[in-house]
Amino acid sequence: MKKLKTLLAVALIITVGVAGLAGCAQDDTYDSTDDTYDSAQNDTPDSAAGTYDFTVGILSGAHIPAFELGRPGFEDRLTGLMEAEGLRVQFIYQNAGGDPAMSTTIANTFASRHVDLIFSMGTGASQQALPVATNAGIPLVYGIITDPVGAGLVTDVSTGSSSALPMETQIELLEELTGGTLNAENRVAFLYTTDEDNSVASLGRLQGVAPADTIVPFGIPANGLDHLQQLFINIAADPTIRAIYIPQDNQITGNMQMVQNLNRSQNPERRLPVVVADLPIVAEGAIASLSVDFSANGAAAADIAFDILVNGTWPQTFYSPTAASLSLYINATEAEAIGFVLPSAMADRANRTF
Numbered sequence: 001m002k003k004l005k006t007l008l009a010v011a012l013i014i015t016v017g018v019a020g021l022a023g024c025a026q027d028d029t030y031d032s033t034d035d036t037y038d039s040a041q042n043d044t045p046d047s048a049a050g051t052y053d054f055t056v057g058i059l060s061g062a063h064i065p066a067f068e069l070g071r072p073g074f075e076d077r078l079t080g081l082m083e084a085e086g087l088r089v090q091f092i093y094q095n096a097g098g099d100p101a102m103s104t105t106i107a108n109t110f111a112s113r114h115v116d117l118i119f120s121m122g123t124g125a126s127q128q129a130l131p132v133a134t135n136a137g138i139p140l141v142y143g144i145i146t147d148p149v150g151a152g153l154v155t156d157v158s159t160g161s162s163s164a165l166p167m168e169t170q171i172e173l174l175e176e177l178t179g180g181t182l183n184a185e186n187r188v189a190f191l192y193t194t195d196e197d198n199s200v201a202s203l204g205r206l207q208g209v210a211p212a213d214t215i216v217p218f219g220i221p222a223n224g225l226d227h228l229q230q231l232f233i234n235i236a237a238d239p240t241i242r243a244i245y246i247p248q249d250n251q252i253t254g255n256m257q258m259v260q261n262l263n264r265s266q267n268p269e270r271r272l273p274v275v276v277a278d279l280p281i282v283a284e285g286a287i288a289s290l291s292v293d294f295s296a297n298g299a300a301a302a303d304i305a306f307d308i309l310v311n312g313t314w315p316q317t318f319y320s321p322t323a324a325s326l327s328l329y330i331n332a333t334e335a336e337a338i339g340f341v342l343p344s345a346m347a348d349r350a351n352r353t354f
Contacts, residue, residue: 053087054117054309057110059129061122062098064250065280066163066294070121070144073298074305081306096125098250103128111136117305119143119160121298122250123151123197130158139308143301144294146248147201148318161300161319163248163292164201165277167209169323170245173290176343177273178242182214189235189244189272191259193251194219202247202277216241225255229262236267244274246286253281260285264338271338282329283354287340290328292321327351 056078060067075091082089092115096102103120107129110118118133118140120126126142133140134157142153142160153160171182180186190206192199207215218235220227235241244263246252252259253276264271273287282289300319307313328346331354335342347353 051088052090054082054089055113055115056089056091056305057106057113057115057118058091058093059103059106059110059118059120059125060093060095061103061120061125062250062254063095064254066144066248066278067121069280069294070298070301073295074119074143074302075298077299077302078305081302082310085310087310096128100124100128104132107132111138117141117309119301119305123147123153126153126158126160127151130155133157139305141301141305141308143298144248144292146198150201151197154318159315159318160304161297162321163294163297164205164320165291165326166321166323167202167205169290169326170206170275170277171210173288173328174243174245174275176346177275177288179343182211184213185240186242187214187216187238187240189238189241190215190217191231191235191244191246191252192217192219192249193222193224195222196249196251199247199249206245206247215245220251222251225251225258228252228255228258229266232262232266235272236270239270242272244272246274246276246281248277253278253284256281256284256286260334271340273335273338273340279327279329279352282331282352285334286331287335287338287342288328288330288346290326292325293327296325297321329354 058071060071078089094106096106103125107118111132115138118129118138120129120140120142121144123145126145129140130153140158142148142158144163145151145153146164148154148162174188175181178186182188190203192203203217218231220231235244259274263274276282276286276289277291279289279291304315304319307315328350329352330342330346330350332342333354
C-alpha cells in the first residue's frame with residue numbers, strides 16, 4: 001500500500017507492486033437502509049486479524065436509481081475478478097445524501113481507515129473526494145459521470161467510467177418519436193438545472209450535433225423546483241416544441257412525479273413525450289430512454305479498479321459507453337395516459353417496456 005501511495009503522489013504513470021498488499025482486515029458490516037457501517041470489531045482495515053486482501057470505500061453522492069444500480073454492478077464485478085485470482089475484497093459503503101460536505105467527510109473517513117481504493121459515484125461526490133484521495137495517495141475510480149474531463153476528474157490519481165451518451169443516438173431517438181427531422185417547426189425542450197455540471201455539458205453536446213436552434217434550453221437553478229411550473233407553461237405555449245428531453249440531472253429526475261403531473265396538466269390538448277437520459281426514470285413517468293445500463297457502468301469501473309489494485313496498471317483513458325452498449329426502455333402506460341402513439345418499430349426493439 002505504501003508503494004502504491006508513494007507512486008501516486010510523485011508519478012504521472014502508476015506502477016504498483018501488489019505482493020505486499022495483503023491483510024486488509026476489518027470485518028465491517030453496514031445497514032443499507034441507513035448507509036452506516038459497524039466498525040466495532042476492528043477499527044482499522046490494516047489489522048492483522050482479518051482475511052481480506054483489499055478494502056474499497058464506496059462513496060455515493062445521493063440516493064438516486066442510477067447510483068443504486070451502479071453500486072452492485074461495481075461490487076459484483078470486482079468481487080468476481082478478485083475471487084478468480086484467489087483474492088478477497090471488502091467494501092465500506094457510505095451515502096452523502098446530496099450533501100457536498102458529507103462527501104468530503106466520508107472521503108476523509110475512508111482515508112483515515114487506509115482503504116486501498118475509493119469508488120465514487122456522481123460528479124459532485126467525486127470532486128469532493130478527489131483532494132482527499134490525492135493527499136492520501138489513494139487511487140480514486142469514479143462512475144456514472146457525464147463529463148469527467150470538464151469536471152476536472154481525469155488526473156494522475158483518478159480515472160473511471162463515464163456515462164456520457166453518444167449524442168447522435170439521442171437525436172435519432174427524438175426524431176423517431178417526433179416523426180421527422182428536427183427543424184424550426186419540430187424542436188425539443190431541454191429541461192435541466194443550470195448549475196449542474198453534467199446537465200450543462202449534456203446541453204452543449206446535444207446542441208452540437210442537432211440542427212441549429214432545435215434544442216431549446218429551459219433551466220432552473222439548484223433548489224429551484226418552484227420554477228418548474230412556469231417552465232412547463234412556457235413549453236406548452238410554444239407550438240414548435242414537440243418533445244421534452246431531460247439529461248442525467250439529479251434534481252429534476254429525482255422529482256419525476258412533479259414533471260409527469262405538470263406535463264399532463266399544463267396543456268391537456270398537447271401533452272408532450274418526455275425522453276430521459278436515465279433508464280430507471282422511464283418507469284417513473286417518462287416515455288423513453290436510450291441510455292446506459294448503470295449496472296454495466298459500475299462493472300466497467302470495477303474492471304479499472306481491478307487493474308489498478310492487482311495488475312498495477314493505470315488506464316490510458318476512462319471508459320465511455322458506445323451506441324452498441326445502450327439499452328432502450330419505453331413506457332407504453334405513460335404514452336397511453338398522455339395520448340401519445342409510440343412508433344411500432346420502437347416498441348418492437350425495446351429492451352424493456354413498462
